[in-house]
Amino acid sequence: MQHTIKLGIVGYGNLGKGVRKAIDQNPDMELVAVFTRRTPSELESGSAGVKFEHISAAERYKGIIDVMILCGGSATDLPEQTPQLASLFNTVDSFDTHAKIPEFFEAVDAVARKADTLSVISTGWDPGLFSLNRLLAEAILPQGTDYTFWGKGVSQGHSDAIRRVPGVKGGVQYTVPVQAVIDRIRAGETPALSTREKHLRECYVVAEEGADQDAIRETIVNMPNYFADYDTTVTFITEEQLQNEHKGMPHGGFVIRSGITGEGTKQIVEFGLKLESNPEFTASVLVACARAAVRLRGEGAVGAKTVFDLPLGYLSPKSPEQLRRELL
């Protein structure tokens, strides 16, 4: 019988709360403490049985916590926190600024190797499961074209952009994959498509009283970078509708590779997610990766790792024998 995997959470926003819930679903895991930059006692209401600590107390948990799950943002939190905590603990994070992954990897790798720890970086669903599926399909079908579609889901950046428009009181933006394009690809076509040809943008906007709705609509649909190049719809709703119908954080998407084997034989591989909660699902991926981090570290591995480096059997609590019997 293996010992329980002891976990810490750093950061207690939507993702951190999702990790707490995911740990509850895994009997081989135990939450030791949540670390925060806020005043720990402020977080206690509604989280009975969870121990909160200030982030400055983390070092005292060295040797107690097996893996720290880092739930900060990619813009400013993780570039600082992952290297810092990797000097003390094994870590898992969801760093998702694609263009900066190589330098992030190098920075974390150097710290972790020196500290004899292991850090699984940039996991979740994209980067993460989508990346795995892009790799898998490309390795099997070297001749082919692949497509990533996101949505239907909330884009935080685009929602923020809407809310900055004068006369807008609130709003949310959904990125929506174009079904007709997906159907063409599933039918075997391999069109060359930009991100904007694959996605629509649906905006739900609460206008301030007396605001000019036509002017708001024009400002949004013509906004450069965010909306101008996309098919964008703007629907005005009430504040109540925004609260009641748009409070979820759904997301998802598809990775499709359309390849050729032999003499023109078409082969299509598709992976898709339909998520009612993006942060809860991402959290569940982080928790499974924490299990893999413990296993790999137990074999002597150190440094930064990505999903590409993990034998997937290590994500499961089941033994290799059980996996072969039940799931192969």
Add this chain to the structure above:
Amino acid sequence: MQHTIKLGIVGYGNLGKGVRKAIDQNPDMELVAVFTRRTPSELESGSAGVKFEHISAAERYKGIIDVMILCGGSATDLPEQTPQLASLFNTVDSFDTHAKIPEFFEAVDAVARKADTLSVISTGWDPGLFSLNRLLAEAILPQGTDYTFWGKGVSQGHSDAIRRVPGVKGGVQYTVPVQAVIDRIRAGETPALSTREKHLRECYVVAEEGADQDAIRETIVNMPNYFADYDTTVTFITEEQLQNEHKGMPHGGFVIRSGITGEGTKQIVEFGLKLESNPEFTASVLVACARAAVRLRGEGAVGAKTVFDLPLGYLSPKSPEQLRRELL
């Protein structure tokens, strides 16, 4: 620059031919020879540039061939050939008798450990990619229900059963997933379903001249085990139609897990394949796994392995740096 991976193929049916074509698509690989129990010279027509050897000559290639890709059947070939060849070479096979995988694993593992070789067993798409996706989705969503659908695709066993019916000259059977059931699951329902509730059986039959078509239909749809418990359709066609419209070997299917996180949040993970050629796709998976076998063996690993034991990055010819930059 790594040296080219030198491969042998054992068995030259549809799968072996598919492996030859897949090797051609991978510039880091080279086919050294095809081994057969038949007279090698008989196989040469239509396969220019391929060297054929009798299976008894395999031993002479020890130290020359990096991985033998075993393309025999699971019923009688592989239980004998994999252990035999694992005593001399690294191997990859597609042993797919699910119930016998544990004992097959043990037998191959013992031989390979003794011989200091590595064998990736039971790979392809099911077992193989479908297994990986069952594991991945279950590890991430421990609370959930999963579903495997096969098809639309040819079932060899059921096609053989049709052809044994008196008055039948030829025929083919397609296993077809029930679209309405897939739609329910994609919409979030988690019904309890047996294999027969998830699949239809479509039979295309060529009757002998003067044969009683109604009697043939009755015999097929009432055949125990094969058809009696399924919704089965029988369509009579001409010999020309059988040749022209049913000569392909399409297959595919879906693995869907419908899970719950937090307080009843629905999360759906789906993996699907739509294959114009089952053997060519399976062959492409075997070839990518041969690359992983070489990498793992290069790290000192020996014994039997399954897809659960492979870091997926090892399937790709790209370096870890390149994978992180391009695919993560």
